[in-house]
Amino acid sequence: MNEVDELRRAMRATERADWNDLDLGGIMREGRRVRRRRRVAGSGAVAVAVAAVVIGVGGAVARTRPPEPPVLGPAATATAAAPTATADPGPTEPRPRPVGAVVGSGIRYGGDERVFYVVPVDVPELPGVTIGLVAGRRSPGGELATDYLVNDVAGSDRRPGFHEIGYDPQRRVPAYAPVPTFGYFVGPAARIVGTVDGRHIEARLARWSEDQRLVIFWFDPGVLAPGTPLDGIIARDARGRKL
Known part of the structure; x- marks a missing residue:
């Protein structure tokens, strides 16, 4: 299940009989929870995709404002530097001393x-x-x-x-x-x-x-x-x- 499916599940969980009473705050909280979970589970920097959620309300089309992407800390955004290739000297024997x-x-x-x-x-x-x-x-x-x-x-x-x-x-x-x-x-x-x-x-x-x-x-x-x-x-x- 991807993030959009998770958000849709959240919308269904917060739907009421009347479309005008959608709990948009709950939807956004659920979306933020999904993104946080992905950040913890991923390794290295995580790119979070933000999608507009389209909800039909009484024949009109309403768009929720995409939530601001979370600010990633230095540990999450830092990328590992590529190792520099160096010649392997290998093991060497000490020169015999007189x-x-x-x-x-x-x-x-x-x-x-x-x-x-x-x-x-x-x-x-x-x-x-x-x-x-x-x-x-x-x-x-x-x-x-x-x-x-x-x-x-x-x-x-x-x-x-x-x-x-x-x-x-x-x-x-x-x-x-x-x-x-x-x-x-x-x-x-x-x-x-x-x-x-x-x-x-x-x-x-x-x-x-x-x-x-x-x-x-x-x-x-x-x-x-x-x-x-x-x-x-x-x-x-x-x-x-x-x-």
């Missing part, structure tokens, strides 16, 4: 330098693995970019010997900054030598500032092309003994 000193390699890509540094890692199923080694870049302003991270996948990250060795066969980092083969050794290594196609290639070394037993090594990309897997690798102490 533990101890950052090791410079002297390898440069324009203004950036290839660096290596240790970061904390959390592997719930491996309580003995708490650190990883990053091959990153350092800008002239000192900002670090992480290119490649390696960490052990079994045992302990401080057991003696070689640990996971990083090399990027698919060149996932920018082509202008290829990652040299790198890794770390735990023990008194004074030399680390890799073998590729019968060639012996000596790595460059640096001890981790937080644990002198941990030796970070990397191979010069001009001698060992980045992404080339090693055929073998050995470490020797200061006396030349194999470790």
